[in-house]
Amino acid sequence: MRLLRRKEGPSLDSRLAALLEAATLGEGRLSAEAVAGARAVAERAGVRRELSIDHTVAALAGATGSGKSSLYNALAGEELATVGVTRPTTSAAQAxxxxGDGAGPLLDWLEVPRRHATTPETDLSGLVLLDLPDxxxxxxxxxxxxxxxVEQVDLLVWVVDPQKYADAALHERYLRPLAGHADVMLVVLNQVDRLPAQAVERCLADLRRLLDDDGLTGVPVLAVSARTGRGLAELRSVLGDRVSERKSWSARLAADITTAxxxxxxAGGGEAEDESKRIDGAGRAxxxxxxAAAGVPLVVEAVAKGHRHRAVVATGWPVTRWVRRFRPDPLRRLRLGTATAATGGREIVGRTSVPAASAVQRAQVETALRDVGEVAASGVPGPWxxxxxxxxxxxARELADAVDRAVATTSVGATRRPRWWRAVNVLQWLVFATMLSGALWLGALFGMDYLRLPQPPLPTAGVVPWPTVLLGGGALAGxxxxxxxxxAAWAGGRRRARRTGKALRASIGQVGEELVIAPVAAELDRHARFTEALDLARTKT
Structure with missing residues (x-):
């Protein structure tokens, strides 16, 4: 027969670590009170786990005149606490x-100096019972x-009397906020000897109703009389069961973790919606x-014109190309893709001379930033x-410089010389040399004719002398x-401009990703991890 194993919940240690992680992630985002409360619970739980887990600290708490001290003495079997008419009687907690062997460090942590060893009882062995002030x-x-x-003890025993069991201060200040601690709580209706039997039942029923309204359904309610001893045996039995289990300390810590x-x-709201697609759209905008603010259209146009300008300088007819050098390079005018001998030919990447963004363009950037934040925040609850x-x-203040650096860096490749320019340049000079040789040849013939020297044989290409062919052909070919x-440069400039424009958009998009989208994504991831840690901390063991 196949046995089915019950799925176990997370351990107390993992829940405690998850609570501390959630508090750390919520630092600066959630209310300081909620974060401080979670850290206090984590610190308190860590200390309590290191102290004696063989002892269960139970506290008798209640209002003035409820008979806590009388009940304390009755359970101890001797007069340990002073019982009197003058109120308040108990001024400091006593144990x-x-x-109690080994309970000293635990009581030191609880700061309870008054300690009394009682007659050993097997059923209550390991119990540390505190009598608290009113x-x-x-x-x-x-x-x-x-x-x-009340924040530190393992087990809370609330002692009420028939006159004050419905006291608003008790329910609103203590019981209702401790609704998650039902597993480590008892309620004792003391002094029932003063009531008729029917009145006791009515009081118990009304007290049960009030506790249910406080969210404490299932908390045991016992009717006790410290004076006559009624109900003491049942109370001892309940306390003995809790002590023998040795689990009240962990149940208290688990309840504290859940409450925190x-x-x-x-304070932090619920889970975030998936807004990834909308954020992508806002990122593209x-x-x-x-x-637009970085002047990418202007840079793209300058890339095309600059390419054509440098192509003419490199491949134009040597007779006229020098005129082009007097015209400024569009890219150099913007301080893009420049190089100097001082840098060993390396490209200089610095602040460009691209015109500053206009007021309209700056407003568009501001709007885009706001849209990214709003789109991402629309699916996030509360203060996140x-x-x-x-x-x-x-x-936001770093964007302008970062985008300018991206433009300068990406534009470096826009000034690279294609290999065919060099080949054409060599060809042009060969053609120019051919034309020059023809001009020199004709010049020599002209000089000899001027000096009336005999003319050497003149080769011809058909009917045209070769010097003329060389001169005219070289000029025409050039x-x-x-x-x-x-x-070719015009077509290449268009292609280079398209590639540069695409690269610029990608590079600027990367800047937006790093300085805007990534911080937003990190904050969303922080909230997701906060939610996961919180879910783990709230999962009962």
Whole structure:
């Protein structure tokens, strides 16, 4: 027969680590109170786990006149606490120990100096019972002492009496906020000996109703009389069961972790929606706005014109190409793709001379940044939305310089000389040399004729002398090669401009990705990890 294994929940250690991670991720995003509360729980849980886990610390808490001290003495079997008419009687917490060996460090941490060893009882072995001051004491120090220990003890035993069991201060200040601690809580209705049997049942039913309204459904409610001993055996039995299980300390820590995680969840909202497609669209709009502000159309046009300009200088007819050198290079005018001898021919990448963005273009960039933040934040709950919007604008001041550097860096390749320019340049000089040789030959013939020297034999190509062929053919060939090179340069300039424009958009898009989209994505990822950690912390063991 195949046995089915029940799936176990996360361990207390993993939940504690998840709570601490959620508090760390929520730092600066959520309320300081919720984050501090989670850190306090994590710190307190860490200390409690290192102390004695063989002892269960139970605290008797209640209002003035509820009979806590009388019940404390009755359970201890001796007069340990002073019981009197003057209120408040208990001014500081004191502890009764059943087999308290090794409980010293635990009580030191709880700051309970008054300790009493009781008669050993097997069923209560390991119990550390605290008698707390009144939670409604007129003395502030007493109330603070109660608040401190209520957060630290393993098991809470609330002692109420028939007159004050419905006290709003008890329910609103303690019981309702501790709704998640039902597993480590008992409620004792003391002094039932003062009521008729029917009245006791009505009080218990009404107390049960109030506890259910507080979210404490299932918390045991016991009717006890410390004076007559009614219900003490049942209370001892319940305490003995809790002590023998040795789980109250871990159940208390688990409840604390759940409550702290719930507070973080309330402060941080729920899960984020998937806005990746909309963010991609806003990112493309941002890239377009940055390209316009960076003067990409102007740079692309300058790339095409600069390519043609340098092509004419490199491949034009040597007789006229020098005139082109007096015209400025469109790219050099923008300080793009420049090189100097001082840098060993390396390209200089620095601040360009591209005209600054206009007011309209700057406004478009601002709008695009805001749209990215709004789109990303629209799917994020609570205070995380503000952090996402802030992340979208965190590097707004760096964008202009980063985009300018991207333009300068990407434009470096726009000035690279194609290999065919060199070949055509060599060909042009060969043609020019041919034309020059023809001119020199004709010049020599003219000089000899002027000096009336005998003419040497003159070779011809058909009826045209070779010097004339060389001169005219060289000039015609040089002009023709220059025109064809100019056509090729025009087509090459368009291709280079398209490639440069595409590269510029990609490079500027990368800048937007790094300075805008990436911080937003990091903030969204932070929220996702916060949600995962919170879900783990809230999962019951």
């Amino acid at each position: 009764a120990l059943w087999d 939670h409604d004491s007129i003395r502030l120090s007493h109330r603070l002492e109660v608040d401190r220990l 995680a719930d507070h973080l969840a309330t 941002l890239t377009g706005a940055l390209c 939305a503000g952090a996402v919007r802030q992340a979208a604008r965190a590097h 002009v023709l090669i220059a025109l064809l090179s100019r056509l």
